[in-house]
Amino acid sequence: MTLHTLSELIDEGVRGRYVLIRSDLNVPLDGSTVTDDGRIKASLPGIKALADAGAKVLLSAHLGRPKGAPEAKYSLAPAVARLAELAPELNATLAADTTGPGAQAAAAALADGSVLVLENVRFDARETSKDDAERAAFAAELAALTGQNGAYVDDAFGAVHRKHASVFDIAKLLPSYQGDLVRTELEVLRKLTTNTERPYVVVLGGSKVSDKLAVIDNLLGKADTILVGGGMLFTFLAAQGHKVGASLLEVDQIPVVQDYLDRAAAAGTTFVLPTDVVVASGFSADASHEVVAADAIEESSFGAGGLGLDIGPLSGAAFAEAISQAKTVFWNGPMGVFEFAAFAEGTRAVAGALSANSASGGFTVVGGGDSAAAVRTLGFADTEFGHISTGGGASLEFLEGKELPGLSALER
Numbered sequence: 001m002t003l004h005t006l007s008e009l010i011d012e013g014v015r016g017r018y019v020l021i022r023s024d025l026n027v028p029l030d031g032s033t034v035t036d037d038g039r040i041k042a043s044l045p046g047i048k049a050l051a052d053a054g055a056k057v058l059l060s061a062h063l064g065r066p067k068g069a070p071e072a073k074y075s076l077a078p079a080v081a082r083l084a085e086l087a088p089e090l091n092a093t094l095a096a097d098t099t100g101p102g103a104q105a106a107a108a109a110l111a112d113g114s115v116l117v118l119e120n121v122r123f124d125a126r127e128t129s130k131d132d133a134e135r136a137a138f139a140a141e142l143a144a145l146t147g148q149n150g151a152y153v154d155d156a157f158g159a160v161h162r163k164h165a166s167v168f169d170i171a172k173l174l175p176s177y178q179g180d181l182v183r184t185e186l187e188v189l190r191k192l193t194t195n196t197e198r199p200y201v202v203v204l205g206g207s208k209v210s211d212k213l214a215v216i217d218n219l220l221g222k223a224d225t226i227l228v229g230g231g232m233l234f235t236f237l238a239a240q241g242h243k244v245g246a247s248l249l250e251v252d253q254i255p256v257v258q259d260y261l262d263r264a265a266a267a268g269t270t271f272v273l274p275t276d277v278v279v280a281s282g283f284s285a286d287a288s289h290e291v292v293a294a295d296a297i298e299e300s301s302f303g304a305g306g307l308g309l310d311i312g313p314l315s316g317a318a319f320a321e322a323i324s325q326a327k328t329v330f331w332n333g334p335m336g337v338f339e340f341a342a343f344a345e346g347t348r349a350v351a352g353a354l355s356a357n358s359a360s361g362g363f364t365v366v367g368g369g370d371s372a373a374a375v376r377t378l379g380f381a382d383t384e385f386g387h388i389s390t391g392g393g394a395s396l397e398f399l400e401g402k403e404l405p406g407l408s409a410l411e412r
């Protein structure tokens with residue numbers, strides 16, 4: 001099986017040809033403002049390389065998790081506006097729809113060296129359908145936009161773990177190539193799977209709890225220590241028999257977590273859970289909040305209505321101490337709702353500890369759209385970390401050793 005690269009495609013000649021690139025433009029927004037443009041900047045070299053070579057570039061991407069129909073708040077418009085600011089020479093415009101008449105007309109009128117961004121692929125329910133035929137039909141509509149001599153480039157590292165039409169099925173329909181972002185991300189992440197220097201500490205948080213809990217199975221025995229914060233921690237506390245008030249909880253995952261906790265010691269992995277939590281009266285920037293013991297969440301003044309929005313200061317310090325002992329650290333998922341200043345301290349403590357670890361020679365990787373946004377928002381520079389990956393779930397599934405649909409689809 002061979003995997004073809006972007007440079008091979010450019011060498012073959014793309015002038016006047018339609019090339020469909022799948023990028024990860026799933027950026028955090030505040031209204032219509034992009035709050036972290038890291039994924040856009042990371043996608044630009046591939047887009048520019050094709051445009052410079054004279055391709056008519058069609059860009060497909062998702063934003064958020066709309067329910068399979070257009071929804072204004074999930075439009076790619078803010079991402080396209082930022083792309084146009086960063087690279088005005090690309091003449092990037094947004095199509096009115098994804099594969100419908102708007103996209104068809106705009107694609108037909110596209111000049112060589114210009115970029116047309118198709119509207120959010122998840123506005124069509126077939127993109128994420130479990131039904132192979134539905135996804136294939138949507139992929140065929142995407143492929144049709146590229147005319148007779150089109151090509152497909154997968155540069156969306158953050159989405160390579162998704163068996164979606166624009167990531168997986170499309171590669172069966174067009175000559176397909178791997179983008180340089182995907183290639184370089186994999187090169188760095190491979191350092192975490194071969195001859196990993198130990199102690200190896202993994203820090204997990206964020207809100208995509210069930211998605212990311214599954215990968216822990218494979219980290220047992222590989223990671224020396226797993227630090228659990230963010231929205232994920234409440235399922236762990238519940239698995240230990242504690243009440244978690246109105247915090248993010250995935251009840252059906254409790255037995256899964258209980259199984260991990262039971263197997264960890266024998267596998268040689270230590271879980272470190274927060275001992276204190278910042279509990280809030282509601283999910284807002286100005287909510288009242290208090291620090292309570294992690295096993296006494298419902299004893300805060302907010303009772304059973306309180307929700308944990310950050311790890312507490314003792315836990316932040318304990319996590320930082322564990323990180324300081326590591327030679328290798330992988331971190332995905334903010335420790336709290338860092339978007340609100342009152343709940344950003346746990347994430348700041350972990351980011352600071354990774355930065356210090358890097359400075360003293362450790363290898364640190366931060367992965368994930370929101371984790372990357374968090375470290376930048378909190379004032380850390382990209383250069384303070386060994387690597388900032390554009391993919392959180394994608395990195396985790398790669399570390400798990402799972403076959404990634406977006407990669408296997410490119411083999412031909």
Ligand SMILES: Nc1ncnc2c1ncn2[C@@H]1O[C@H](COP(=O)(O)OP(=O)(O)O)[C@@H](O)[C@H]1O
Nearest residue numbers: 206207208230231309336337368369370371392
């Ligand atoms: N305790 C919590 N309760 C609810 N949401 C949380 C909590 N801790 C962190 N989060 C949220 O998790 C989100 C990021 O999760 P996720 O998408 O899994 O991370 P990443 O994009 O880095 O992979 C952030 O928007 C943050 O506000």
Ligand SMILES: O=C(OP(=O)(O)O)[C@H](O)COP(=O)(O)O
Nearest residue numbers: 026158159368369391392393394
């Ligand atoms: O933000 C993303 O992943 P991440 O939060 O794991 O970094 C990717 O764009 C994938 O999005 P998805 O998890 O909705 O498929």
